[in-house]
Amino acid sequence: xxxxxxxxxxxxxxxxxxxxxxxxxxxxxxxxxxxxxxxxxxxxxxxxxxxxxxxxxxxxxxxxxxxxxxxxxxxxxxxxxxxxxxxxxxxxxxxxxxxxxxxxxxxxxxxxxxxxxxxxxxxxxxx
Numbered sequence: 001x002x003x004x005x006x007x008x009x010x011x012x013x014x015x016x017x018x019x020x021x022x023x024x025x026x027x028x029x030x031x032x033x034x035x036x037x038x039x040x041x042x043x044x045x046x047x048x049x050x051x052x053x054x055x056x057x058x059x060x061x062x063x064x065x066x067x068x069x070x071x072x073x074x075x076x077x078x079x080x081x082x083x084x085x086x087x088x089x090x091x092x093x094x095x096x097x098x099x100x101x102x103x104x105x106x107x108x109x110x111x112x113x114x115x116x117x118x119x120x121x122x123x124x125x126x127x
């Protein structure tokens with residue numbers, strides 16, 4: 001598995017100095033590290049402190065199957081979001097339900113929206 005890291009020069013130097021230990025632990029080879037590293041198309045990404053990591057997915061996953069799976073997940077999340085928004089838009093629910101229940105629905109809705117944003121980003125990356 002190839003790994004690329006975008007980070008400040010001093011952080012990149014630290015990463016390079018522990019690259020062999022990292023490879024032994026994760027079986028990922030640090031191919032590049034530095035401020036100039038760009039995200040390759042079709043790669044997974046993650047943040048680690050002030051650094052961004054990229055793993056090219058070519059040959060690691062079935063892109064079509066993963067795209068289909070993520071699109072189904074996005075649709076499922078949209079339905080859950082619509083249900084929670086429906087509750088919050090229902091004056092009867094918000095007037096009669098205990099405030100802590102209404103707050104819980106709001107918090108759940110926000111969590112669902114964050115999940116959807118994440119899944120939609122994955123769909124864009126895989127498209």
